[in-house]
Amino acid sequence: MTTVDRPVTTGRVPLVDLGIQRDRVAGEVAEGFARVLATTAFVQGPDVAAFEEEFAAFTGRAHCVGVGNGTDALEFALRAAGVGPGDPVALPANTFVASAEAVLRAGARPVPVDVDDEHLLLDPRALEAVAGECRAVLPVHLFGQMAPMTEIAEVAGRHGLVVVEDAAQAQGATHRGVPMGGWGTAAGTSFYPGKNLGAYGDAGAVTTDDPGVARTVRLLANHGSEVKYQHPVLGFNSRLDTLQAVVLRAKLHRLAGWNAERVAAAERYAELLAGIPGVRLPSAAPGNAHVWHLYVVRVPDRDAVLADLDAAGIGAGVHYPVPVHLTGALAPAGHGPGDFPVAERAAGEILSLPLFPGITPAQQERVAEALATAVARRG
Numbered sequence: 001m002t003t004v005d006r007p008v009t010t011g012r013v014p015l016v017d018l019g020i021q022r023d024r025v026a027g028e029v030a031e032g033f034a035r036v037l038a039t040t041a042f043v044q045g046p047d048v049a050a051f052e053e054e055f056a057a058f059t060g061r062a063h064c065v066g067v068g069n070g071t072d073a074l075e076f077a078l079r080a081a082g083v084g085p086g087d088p089v090a091l092p093a094n095t096f097v098a099s100a101e102a103v104l105r106a107g108a109r110p111v112p113v114d115v116d117d118e119h120l121l122l123d124p125r126a127l128e129a130v131a132g133e134c135r136a137v138l139p140v141h142l143f144g145q146m147a148p149m150t151e152i153a154e155v156a157g158r159h160g161l162v163v164v165e166d167a168a169q170a171q172g173a174t175h176r177g178v179p180m181g182g183w184g185t186a187a188g189t190s191f192y193p194g195k196n197l198g199a200y201g202d203a204g205a206v207t208t209d210d211p212g213v214a215r216t217v218r219l220l221a222n223h224g225s226e227v228k229y230q231h232p233v234l235g236f237n238s239r240l241d242t243l244q245a246v247v248l249r250a251k252l253h254r255l256a257g258w259n260a261e262r263v264a265a266a267e268r269y270a271e272l273l274a275g276i277p278g279v280r281l282p283s284a285a286p287g288n289a290h291v292w293h294l295y296v297v298r299v300p301d302r303d304a305v306l307a308d309l310d311a312a313g314i315g316a317g318v319h320y321p322v323p324v325h326l327t328g329a330l331a332p333a334g335h336g337p338g339d340f341p342v343a344e345r346a347a348g349e350i351l352s353l354p355l356f357p358g359i360t361p362a363q364q365e366r367v368a369e370a371l372a373t374a375v376a377r378r379g
């Protein structure tokens, strides 16, 4: 069996097809791996420094520090920004659990706030209501677009809140032309394989313009050490792996093109799905260049529609079925059903459709047909 003949019109349409990206960078990655193996520079090799420089340039920031994963990136960014034990940190109720984990692991206290009904991003009015009691805010740039940073920065500025951005799903996204890390003290991002810029395992980074923050993140990620065997602070072992840096470098210089493919695919979905009653389509918020990490529609009777799609060979997903304030991880915060109604209602309606660089029009047509059939049957 060869890998070039993939059945694009009849096989299952996966939520994400990482094999397409893998094949596109195969030569470059093989060369890079051979280079690392030849020198045995497995930890903190030259490819790590080169990737950090390249990713800092890509995001327009002065500094990038590679770390082991996105959750550590957020935790270290919060700590380096001076957020610590007991500090209340506002974050959206609709996000991946890692946003809240990072806050808790920094010793701080997550303060969930509701999202806006149109884009499911942190609602600046909800932030305003809790800003007086908070020390920081962790806006999440969800599904490939930035949180409404103009308004969030304005509220944060008036209340003296530290801003650390969760940019795990927004590599290449901008708000008013400004990418991740340009709106707060720092941004944490994840290179989990399925992200727009994905490694071949876990990886993450912090981007910032603040040299002190960059230095502290580097200390925390490397056993609290800048000079071998000197450990002035308690740190962690969470460095960006050299082999992952090779993969990320090979993918980074293609990312703008891949994001453009995502935008084209999102536009195609908008056309294909426009006439289907009951299906609510996603959109870019004002000022945003959206990079479509996920294409999230909203449908009635979502779980039944999801099951129908699965039976039709369509790999849809749900991001996320349980709002973060209702997870066991946040039980100590004492929230319950009804506290954040927009996020809770959305959690029962959202459906992520297959979208990835290399998805074909034929695959998208199959998704659209299956969705129309499922919604008509259930709705």
Ligand SMILES: *Cc1c(COP(=O)(O)O)cnc(C)c1O
Pocket: 069, 070, 071, 072, 095, 096, 098, 099, 140, 166, 168, 169, 189, 190, 191, 192, 202, 203, 204
């Ligand atoms: C993926 C993700 C993270 C965490 O990244 P890991 O690399 O898996 O630790 C954090 N926040 C959001 C919104 C994410 O999607």
